[in-house]
Amino acid sequence: MKKNIICSIRFLRGVIRTRHFATILFFDLLLLILAHFVSYLLRFEGVLDSVRLQQIFSVLPLIFTVKLPIFYAGNLYRGMWRFTSFDEMRSIIKSVCVSSALLVTIILFLTRFDGLSRSVFILDSFFTFLFIGGLRIAIRYLHDQRKHFLKGGSPKNIQRKKLLLLGAGESTEKIIRELKDNPQLPYQIIGLLDDDLSKRNKQIHHIRVLGTLQDLLEISRQTEIDELLISVASASSKQMKRMIRLCKETGLPYKAIPGLANIINGQVSIKAIRDISYEDLLGRSEVKLAQNKIGRYLTDKVVMVTGGGGSIGSELCRQILKFNPGKIIVFDAGEENLYSIQMELMHEYNFQNCVPVLGQIQDLSLTDKVMQDYKPEVIFHAAAYKHVPLLELNPWEAVENNIIGTQCIMEAAIQHQVRRFVLVSTDKAVRPTNVMGASKRIAELLMQAYSLENWDRKFHRYLAAGIEIDDNRKEHATTFMAVRFGNVLGSSGSVIPLFKRQIELGGPVTVTHPDITRYFMSIPEAAQLILQAGSMANGGEIFILKMGQPVRIAELARELIIMLGKEPDSEIEIKYIGLREGEKLYEELITEGEGIVKTNHEKIMVLRGEYKKSNIFFLQCLKLVQQKAQSHDSHGIKEVLLELLPEYSAGNRS
Structure with missing residues (x-):
């Protein structure tokens, strides 16, 4: 037991020494203070007398004591915030809800909210999530802009193939996102096609669904398309044959993204675009192993x-x-x-x-x-x-x-x-x-x-x-x-x-x-x-x-x-x-x-x-x-x- 405690202390010391952890922790302290101040300002219409200020400063240490350990337990300081995603935002929501509930419980037990406003703590939870999550999103945005700047933006001298994507599902979204993250890739997506009529004229990352697959021949003639991409990772044999036939009618070259059996953890890469394979004709779902x-x-x-x-x-x-x-x-x-x-x-x-x-x-x-x-x-x-x-x-x-x-x-x-x-x-x-x-x-x-x-x-x-x-x-x-x-x-x-x-x-x-x-x-x-x-x-x-x-x-x-x-x-x-x-x-x-x-x-x-x-x-x-x-x-x-x-x-x- 003693050995485990010593190892845990050493680990925490190692983490605390890291520059990134200290920087994020410092900003989180400031944001927690800001969230509580803004909650009071909003609740009391911008008027904070000495009593309210004293309440703020008396509660802040308790906020730090309760919320920061829960944030740490919720892995909010282990992520690489330049890759912030919905998973990280869910972790923030959970950590904020748990810490706020615990904070309110402690204050209720200690003071019965005597002289304190309950609505302040509801607002505090909202602003804590807004500020803490906003910081992470801002870090990712700035990192993406820096990366884009260091690469010189979108290279002007790259000959880009104009793609029309067949499919407007999750695989297509990943491909569009990867193209935006990698301006060096020689592709430009012109539009999407999908048989789901409810998707018509809707957009994925500002790329519009132009019509259905049956419109492929007409749309390919109206737009200057260089290549077609079948972006349906789970297409059945019947669906694949139909898409191949429609692609063939246009006379344009066509390829496909990897099938589900070749996609690791759902990650589809534009770099993995492949030629149509004869295995597409099998059309069976992947064998799942025990x-x-x-x-x-x-x-x-x-x-x-x-x-x-x-x-x-x-x-x-x-x-x-x-x-x-x-x-x-x-x-x-x-x-x-x-x-x-x-x-x-x-x-x-x-x-x-x-x-x-x-x-x-x-x-x-x-x-x-x-x-x-x-x-x-x-x-x-x-x-x-x-x-x-x-x-x-x-x-x-x-x-x-x-x-x-x-x-x-x-x-x-x-x-x-x-x-x-x-x-x-x-x-x-x-x-x-x-x-x-x-x-x-x-x-x-x-x-x-x-x-x-x-x-x-x-x-x-x-x-x-x-x-x-x-x-x-x-x-x-x-x-x-x-x-x-x-x-x-x-x-x-x-x-x-x-x-x-x-x-x-x-x-x-x-x-x-x-x-x-x-x-x-x-x-x-x-x-x-x-x-x-x-x-x-x-x-x-x-x-x-x-x-x-x-x-x-x-x-x-x-x-x-x-x-x-x-x-x-x-x-x-x-x-x-x-x-x-x-x-x-x-x-x-x-x-x-x-x-x-x-x-x-x-x-x-x-x-x-x-x-x-x-x-x-x-x-x-x-x-x-x-x-x-x-x-x-x-x-x-x-x-x-x-x-x-x-x-x-x-x-x-x-």
């Missing part, structure tokens, strides 16, 4: 990410950093990708406890050594081959990497008592029509076979050559789960980078079929879902994201062409080339027989399908498919996959 649950199983833990250099794996590493892990083991077979994410974590995120492991996950002795050395508590298994056409031509690689590799990493996880194991799966595992999807479906079945309720030590002994097995262990400590989702925008396997490259080269954009559809999600969404699933599973579940309606690829290609400033069909041809081998017309997220169960997360569902495979039969098929893969027997691999998965069909399916 931070506490995720933190409980990641904070200070050793986490391993297989395929950590890939698009999903590297984003997982970035997201995991938010929860302060003890160590991240990044396991990847690609030297360049592994080095890239290692350097990013170390130098951009200043995370030094990163262990890069270069190797194949099917190398059981390597995975065993890594887990023995570093003892990971959580594994995110994102390593997989995922290019459908390539794996149709090289199915043995799908077997070795997606099936045998997954089993190897699961074997080692059980032996080294990893607490949680999250398998990254795909919607192509549902009624698979290609080797890639079939291999991922078998990985899901492996996950369920290894879950506690289905675990059989025969599986554990099967691939455990080189690992010392504890045959006395009747069950294991690892909770297995899987996460299934659709196509990931911008990942190495996504069609979007191909489309963008084709558009940049002048076309054509190749689409397999006019009616082909896919589910889409962003890379951050995928990583967040994986992290969330890790906190929710009890064992054996498959989690999926509510992804809305599937997107027609032909429409997506058309929208991308428009976004990149081209005209579909006339400037950029869309060419239909037919479904490739093993490719579906429609993707699904649920296998027949899997029961959908809601979770406590609004965006996540869980599938609790029953594991119906015979362990002995499954084991025999795994041995056989591995033999076929080792001999590079493409036909034989597909036959065994069909034995394992009756729902698998080696061909196109609509």
Whole structure:
């Protein structure tokens, strides 16, 4: 207790010594005196006799004693007053109300207001707020003027783009305010457009709402606009498509502010204006994470990410950093990708406890050594081959990497008592029509076979050559789960980078079929879902994201062409080339027989399908498919996959 008091006294001395604190405190003393004098002058119509003056001077010490400590407790001396905002004004109001109420209570208790005017203290509260708040506002105003003066005002030689803003909400207000605060920025806002008719002819910081979005073409012709800016941070997919279409009709260049997922604490910056992104087409609200649950199983833990250099794996590493892990083991077979994410974590995120492991996950002795050395508590298994056409031509690689590799990493996880194991799966595992999807479906079945309720030590002994097995262990400590989702925008396997490259080269954009559809999600969404699933599973579940309606690829290609400033069909041809081998017309997220169960997360569902495979039969098929893969027997691999998965069909399916 004594130590705490001494530390508090030292802290107060340090604060009091500061020049700014002393200056503000001095002016506040003067303003409190002034507020009380003005209250008396107003109450007694400008006449102050000796009795009234004596009352003033007798009450002032009590005012100082009561109000100044409360002002300090209310953080009125810790703010940077050159940045005074509504938050600071609310603090002043609270401090004034509390201190005035306490002052009146004390005077009532001591004197019963004998000879004192009650209305004086009401006026005193008003003038105290007016003067104290006015001082802070004056400081901010003078600071802004000084900053503007030192920058030489608005530079005359800057070529400014004349902007028309689509939207008249909070994001627009922040952009206008930032432009006023930063005269160096090369923009000039001419007007605003908004579909809310009640906003027409109203102003935000003296910038007028000229009309609705439907008036965009006419207004752009009437005014000398250089560029359009979509300033609606939370636009839905439908709204964004409409605004893009209207912008396209004007022939003017157009951009957008960052979406809500990229805005920190609601701060929109004019410097963050970006080109329209294909992620705008998703139109879903941001996935919200249960931070506490995720933190409980990641904070200070050793986490391993297989395929950590890939698009999903590297984003997982970035997201995991938010929860302060003890160590991240990044396991990847690609030297360049592994080095890239290692350097990013170390130098951009200043995370030094990163262990890069270069190797194949099917190398059981390597995975065993890594887990023995570093003892990971959580594994995110994102390593997989995922290019459908390539794996149709090289199915043995799908077997070795997606099936045998997954089993190897699961074997080692059980032996080294990893607490949680999250398998990254795909919607192509549902009624698979290609080797890639079939291999991922078998990985899901492996996950369920290894879950506690289905675990059989025969599986554990099967691939455990080189690992010392504890045959006395009747069950294991690892909770297995899987996460299934659709196509990931911008990942190495996504069609979007191909489309963008084709558009940049002048076309054509190749689409397999006019009616082909896919589910889409962003890379951050995928990583967040994986992290969330890790906190929710009890064992054996498959989690999926509510992804809305599937997107027609032909429409997506058309929208991308428009976004990149081209005209579909006339400037950029869309060419239909037919479904490739093993490719579906429609993707699904649920296998027949899997029961959908809601979770406590609004965006996540869980599938609790029953594991119906015979362990002995499954084991025999795994041995056989591995033999076929080792001999590079493409036909034989597909036959065994069909034995394992009756729902698998080696061909196109609509």
